[in-house]
Amino acid sequence: MPNPRPADANDTSRENWALVVLLVLVSLALVSILLPFYAAIMWGLILSLLFTPFHRWLLPRVGHRPTLAALCTLGIVLLIVILPLTLVMLLLAQEAAWLYQGLQSGDINPALYFHRAFNRLPDWVGAILDRFGLVNFATLQRRLTAALAQGSQFAATQVFTIGQNTFEFVVSLSIALYLAFFLIRDGDSTVRAIGRMIPLAPVHRQKLWHKFATVVRATVKGNLLVALIQGALGGLAFWALGVSGALLWAVLMAAFSLLPAVGAALVWGPVALYFLVTGALWHGLALTAYGVLVIGLVDNLLRPILVGKDTRMPDYVVMITTVGGMAIFGINGFILGPLIAAMFLSAWQIFGETR
Known part of the structure; x- marks a missing residue:
């Protein structure tokens, strides 16, 4: 069979580039709509x-x-x-x-x-x-x-x-x-x-999809479960100590607990300090001990098990990408941050395997 003529090869190359440009344009248009x-x-x-x-x-x-x-x-x-x-x-x-x-x-x-x-x-x-x-x-x-x-x-x-x-x-x-x-x-x-x-080998496509689904499930279930538990425990403590608006404080603690390590302490810490300063010594000491030993323990024990174990990412990577994701994407960043990090690590791992 004769080889394609140079003119045919040039036409094919131009068509491929035109198709790529068209794909990029329509993809950007769809992203802007969605x-x-x-x-x-x-x-x-x-x-x-x-x-x-x-x-x-x-x-x-x-x-x-x-x-x-x-x-x-x-x-x-x-x-x-x-x-x-x-x-x-x-x-x-x-x-x-x-x-x-x-x-x-x-x-x-x-x-x-x-x-x-x-x-x-x-x-x-x-x-x-x-x-x-x-x-x-x-x-x-x-x-x-x-x-x-x-x-x-x-x-x-x-x-x-x-x-x-x-x-x-x-x-x-x-x-x-x-x-x-x-x-x-x-x-x-x-x-x-x-x-x-997707122009990747089937095994690599399967790997990326598995990582995507695993990170999303682990991040959502792990972070939301930790947030609900910490918010409920904090709200119960505030109610027992007679703090007004216990439900409001519980929701705030649940929201802040999406920030690893120090989240819920940003709410119960100032309240405990206020108790200590104003002379309610036992209230302040009790809330401090409860916050460190109970609310903090939930974060230190459950989050690495529910999030870090399934995502197979170090705790510090999960923490940094969570905070960075929330800084850019708002509340949805607690999912998008670790997800982008996981896709980054998986993509580079696939690149290394193919080379």
Whole structure:
């Protein structure tokens, strides 16, 4: 068979480059369209990864009807994930509204709490505050009042935008559940179709997908479980010590606990310090011991087991990428940070094996 003529080879090369340019352009266009809903798409994918094993278990029990099994799986998602989250958010909104009204009416006076703590400070602490111009309580109160005024203004602004935020939340939730349904029902065929388009050896494609799914499952289940346990333990301690707004503090501790090592301590630490400074010595000591030995132990024991063990990444890599991911992507960064790190390590490992 004669070799292709140079003109034919040039035409083929130009067609290949044109196809590459076209793929890049349409891919960028699609990313720009989907970017506003990247969080909803990500959580739809996460829900499908977490509940696909349940769908596979359920499938033979409903007569191998994929649509019915996917609908039942989605019902379980609504029952054990969406409904409890909605109830907690409603209770949190109620408690935040109570706190806001207390601040406006004067029933809750943070300046009074600071005044009590300020009067009980040792002289050497007062000398340090004097260097920063805070030794005069009137100055401190003015600064605190200004900060509270800004916070109240921000809260009032959020009241006017809550309708828009609710609509955006409902739209994002609908997209996530809609996408999760199809990924749960048709996930295997979708993964195979996408895999055929990736120009890698089958064993490498399988390795990357396995790493992707493992990291997502471990990060979500591990971090969220640790956050829920630490938030519940912290809220229980605050309730037992008579701290107002225990549910609000519990949610804050759960959110901060997504930051490894020091997360929940950013909430219970200042409260324990306030108890110690204001003379509630036993309350402060009890909260400190409870925070270190119980709340901190949960983070130190469970997080390496649930996250680091499955992802097969060192604890310091998980911690740094989690903090960096949250700095860039917000709350979703606790998943995206370790996931990007895992894909980075896997890609370089594959490159080394092929070379």
